[in-house]
Amino acid sequence: MRIRTRAAIGLAAAATVALALTGCSSGGSSxxxxxxxxxxxxxxxxxxxxxxxxxxxxxxxxxxxxxxxxxxxxVDSLLYQDPKTGDLKPWLASSYTVNSDATKFTFTLRSGVTFSDGTKFDASAVKATFDDIVAAGAKSTAVSSLVGYTGSTVVDPSTVEVDFSKPNAAFPQATSSVGLGIVSVGTTKIPYDDRSTGKGVVGTxxxxxxxxxxxxxxxxxxxxxxxxxxxxxxxxxxxxxxxxxxxxxxxxxxxxxxxxxxxxxxxxxxxxxxxxxxxxxxxxxxxxxNPGLAFGFSFNEARPIVKDEKVREAIAHALDSKTIRDTSLNSLFPVGTSALASTTPGYKNESSFFEYDLASAKKLLTDDGWKVGADGIRVKDGTKLSLKVAWITNFSPNQTTLELAQQELKKAGIAITLQSSTVPDFLKTLTSGNYDLQFGNNSRADGDILRTSFSTAATNYSHLDDPTLEALLQKQQATPDVKEREAVIGDIQTRLASQYHEIPVHExxxxxxxxxxxxxxxxxxxxxxxxxxxxxxxxx
Incomplete structure (x- = not known):
């Protein structure tokens, strides 16, 4: 399914973009x-x-x-994202508007809604919820959706304005998530850590x-x-x-x-x-x-070997993703065709960049100066083409998938060492930079997942030096018009694919x-x- 929200109406005279909460899909399957x-x-x-x-x-x-x-x-959310079409539709909010640079969002709230303790749902609860998340900082999984948040203003009981210091065009979709689900003002007055057991958690x-x-x-x-x-x-x-x-x-x-x-x-x-x-x-x-980043390989491009685009391209062509999927999983898991999974807003099929072609992979490496050594692993200037792959053990088929990838890459003269870990240790490895490739995925029903994954202004685990990509990542975040933003998200996928910054394997x-x-x-x-x-x- 290609998730497409189509109702962006430009109001040039008012310098705003009003977004209706309906739309139509542009195709795909679900x-x-x-x-x-x-x-x-x-x-x-x-x-x-x-x-x-x-x-x-x-x-x-x-x-x-x-x-x-x-x-x-x-908890309920301000907006609802339809799983069949991807449209953002009314829930606790009946409508919203966004200004021309995606820094101000004004929500009109539904009447007649109450919290489970009988108190009325209104704009003050929305403000309290968002303020509370930002105050919690790293304790909250939802704080990443509120980067640049400068505050919310209660215009009246049924209207709330949410402001950011920099563009955040992905914010409307984020309001449909559980993490930004609205809790009562009373809930936000309870110490954040004390709520883990559900004590005082009151939603609608x-x-x-x-x-x-x-x-x-x-x-x-x-x-x-x-x-x-x-x-x-x-x-x-x-x-x-x-x-x-x-x-x-x-x-x-x-x-x-x-x-x-x-x-x-x-x-x-x-x-x-x-x-x-x-x-x-x-x-x-x-x-x-799952929407978001498909399971695949990304690189630590601070490491000399994988900083070389020819090596990354060779890895892409040496992997037979369909065979890997068929062996380690089943047909319920689509073969990867882009950095984004096919259920993500703005998904674009980039499979032409990732066609399995072992002969092409070998030629790319040979032309790049990598010669086959006595043990079948290629060598260049005394350095073996041997790479560390970091991965998480939280999805059991990962090991089979990576062992198959290990076998296929060896045919091209590339050795990989599998470095498995739990989620906390995996994050430590990414932070330390002691790896060449990482294998994993990240779920979110919005193309902004590409920015949080690959922007040099975000976690920057990939250590990219690609100004063209960075400009595109920032542009999509600053583009409130839905059609225009999807086009930019498509350009980002093409850039990631054509430069082989990300190699998808399966969704x-x-x-x-x-x-x-x-x-x-x-x-x-x-x-x-x-x-x-x-x-x-x-x-x-």
């Missing part, structure tokens, strides 16, 4: 799915997740997707927290008065379910066994190796390709499995669990 069928009211749905949420503070630092699955049920969402037992389970109960879900949802009112229990089950095989034995109703983090077994048993799958896909009697479980535009207002299961 793996978004949800079990469907008759609806049953009442009952508890038990959802097995792999990790403890760690933090029930919506903007806090948790354990990734499993945290967001839970906190998405507690369709469920509220009943209990949280770390590393065991989180129990949510429905709000009977909820009545303001996004219009495109099958159910915009109160949830059909009476409660939802997120049960921590770390081992994938145990989660699958719990589903087949009827102990749970839904399981997350389904491994590719379990897909055929689950499908054969008649368990419906809910799948969607990531989220896979859930449900019991046969479960209906209405869906994934959002971010390929994470959407709110469970439309879900139902046999009452129990």
């Amino acid at each position: 793996d978004t799915a949800g079990s469907s069928g008759s609806v049953t009211n009442g009952g508890n749905l038990t959802f097995a997740i792999a990790n403890d949420p760690i933090s029930l503070n919506p903007s806090g630092t948790g354990s990734g997707n499993d945290t967001l699955y839970v906190t998405r049920q507690l 969402g369709p469920f509220t927290l009943k209990s949280y037992s770390p590393n065991v389970k989180t129990v949510l109960t429905k709000r009977k008065d909820y009545d303001w879900g996004p219009a495109d949802r099958s159910n915009t009112g109160a949830a059909h379910l009476a409660s939802v229990t997120f049960q921590v089950v770390p081992e994938a095989s145990v989660r699958s066994g719990s589903l087949s034995s009827g102990q749970v109703d839904v399981i997350g983090s389904v491994q590719p190796t379990d897909v055929d077994t689950l499908k054969g048993g008649g368990y419906p799958l809910v799948t969607r390709t 990531l896909t989220t896979i859930l499995a449900t019991a046969k009697g479960v209906t209405g479980v869906t994934l959002g535009a971010d390929s994470r669990l959407d709110q469970l207002t439309g879900a139902s299961t046999t009452a129990k």
Whole structure:
């Protein structure tokens, strides 16, 4: 699916750009799915997740997707990103405008919305939420969406103005995320660290927290008065379910066994190796390709060998990504065709740059002065073409993928050493620069993920020296017109591909499995669990 938001209307006389919250898609396909069928009211749905949420503070630092699955049920967002079309649509905000340089955003808020403690949702809550995230700094996973934030102004109870010191055209999409979900003013008065257990966390969402037992389970109960879900949802009112229990089950095989034995109703983090077994048993799958950076290789271009574009291009042509995907994964995971995954706003197919051609890879290296040594590994000026690859162990097929890549690159005379680690150690490696390539992905339903990944003004792990690319990355952030911004995001992908700064291998896909009697479980535009207002299961 190519996510395209098409409704940008220029108002030159007012020097603003008014963005309606509707649009149309320009094509592509989507793996978004949800079990469907008759609806049953009442009952508890038990959802097995792999990790403890760690933090029930919506903007806090948790354990990734499993945290967001839970906190998405507690909070609503200003905007809703339609997973089928990618359009930004009304939710807590009925409309918004943005000025000509994407530094001022004015939201008109929906009336009649209340927090779960009965207080009214209004502009002061939006201001308090954003101010709170910025004050939390690195403690918040959402603070990166508010870079340059100078404050919010309560114009009146139903109007809030959000200001930035520099352009932030990606901000509207960010407001659809869980991390920028709106909490009550009262919540923001509780010390940030104290909210991790859910203490005092009050949102406008369709469920509220009943209990949280770390590393065991989180129990949510429905709000009977909820009545303001996004219009495109099958159910915009109160949830059909009476409660939802997120049960921590770390081992994938145990989660699958719990589903087949009827102990749970839904399981997350389904491994590719379990897909055929689950499908054969008649368990419906809910799948969607993750937006953002596809799984692939990027380089530490401060290192002399990979600073050479010819070496990077040779690596690209020496990798048979389809064979790697087919061996380590399955057809649910698309072969990578660009730095961006195909479900990302502004995705552009750049596969022509990455065609498998071993002969071409060998010629590129030979012409570049790399000669085949006695052990088959190439050498130039006494230096072996031997590279360190940093990667994370949090997705089990990564090891198989990289071992296959290791075998294929060796055919071209390139040796790679695999340097695996946990997420914290991986980040330390990136910071130290003790690597040549990194293998990984990063999910977000907006092309600004390219800026945060490759800009020299961001983390700058790649140590790029590409002024053309940097100018494009900054330009997309400063372009409020949606069509124009997508064109720039396309140019960025072409630049990354043509200079071989990023080599895609495969896209990531989220896979859930449900019991046969479960209906209405869906994934959002971010390929994470959407709110469970439309879900139902046999009452129990």
